[in-house]
């Protein structure tokens with residue numbers, strides 16, 4: 001990028017605050033480009049995704065899904081003896097794998113000669129960082145990659161509730177859990193706890209789940225989740241949570257009688273971690289939610305301070321943070337042209353039971369933006385569900401530009417939908433048309449073949 005005319009000597013070319021997905025990628029690649037790099041992480045290297053997010057959550061999703069597999073396999077001729085689930089075995093195995101991954105992330109940084117400070121860091125001068133131990137270092141560039149934390153809304157007794165952070169460490173599973181929120185985390189953990197046999201109640205302040213997803217898949221998830229026994233309350237807020245002498249909590253929701261639950265979990269969004277970093281002193285501009293404001297090259301309003309990942313609140317997804325970290329490092333220390341991340345057409349998934357996956361515009365968005373759209377829908381019962389006697393239908397929806405047939409969105413809820421979506425998203429990103437899909441021969445029998453057979 002722009003040549004740096006600063007001839008001052010610094011301890012490091014780059015100091016990264018935060019060792020999550022974005023910070024680790026940025027630091028490792030910068031070091032590989034020849035920069036002298038240090039990174040500070042106050043908790044554990046790996047950040048939200050590896051330590052208390054995507055990775056351990058997906059393992060719990062796998063663990064939970066065995067409940068259905070063990071039930072369904074009997075129709076496939078398998079005789080299963082007594083079934084017993086031991087939460088502590090799964091929990092401890094998952095946490096052990098998280099330890100392994102933390103080690104792998106740390107090793108990657110060390111192999112690239114990135115100096116790791118396992119402590120909190122604060123910006124104390126234009127190019128100065130002070131560590132919790134009192135040590136002060138200087139850096140030519142500073143990268144903020146401190147991620148986000150669960151938002152814990154204010155209600156009386158809110159501190160009795162857990163967030164997803166604690167869900168991975170529970171001593172035992174709750175008999176009854178009330179989950180606040182209707183987004184990713186609420187639906188994913190509702191599925192997990194429900195498969196483990198907990199009585200799950202989702203309480204949402206609004207009237208819809210997963211607001212940014214297509215209405216058809218949202219409705220289908222609600223229908224299947226209800227069928228599986230998850231209870232939903234919409235347009236409902238928390239009044240108080242108080243401990244109950246016999247254990248658990250009394251919970252008072254708006255328009256409801258007080259009820260007892262063993263656990264309350266808040267999953268109502270995540271807030272950027274920008275407090276106590278010295279950003280105000282450094283003159284770094286923050287947005288309304290406290291997020292670091294950056295340009296397309298992840299640069300803040302201060303020339304040598306950058307930010308990537310959830311702390312910028314652009315798109316709170318691990319692969320996006322990784323791309324931002326990579327682009328930052330290539331731009332600042334690489335030999336090629338500056339690289340900006342394209343935040344358009346990002347595929348995503350919700351690992352609910354069954355999962356949802358999507359790319360591009362919803363039907364509503366496409367109608368508003370394009371006017372003329374053509375919608376194709378396949379509503380089917382997967383072969384495995386038919387034989388298992390599981391009355392659970394899947395849905396694949398394709399939205400095309402009515403003018404030229406270009407696919408502008410694909411939405412699905414189906415077993416393995418995220419796996420199918422990764423490939424389909426390439427086609428949407430590349431601007432392929434419905435005719436291109438039609439010209440492709442199906443792989444039979446699969447669920448994915450529905451995508452090339454919709455008429």
Ligand code: NDP
Nearest residue numbers: 153181182183184185186205206211267268269270316349
């Ligand atoms: P989401 O943004 O997905 O959902 C937040 C939910 O909480 C919405 O239903 C929202 O309602 C509700 N809500 C927001 N504020 C309040 C409040 N003050 N009181 C009550 N309800 C409120 O947040 P999550 O916490 O589930 O996840 C955080 C982020 O983490 C996600 O946005 C996603 O980017 C990322 N994530 C991604 C995953 C994946 O890729 N599979 C998995 C988990 C997390 P309303 O709709 O009315 O605003």
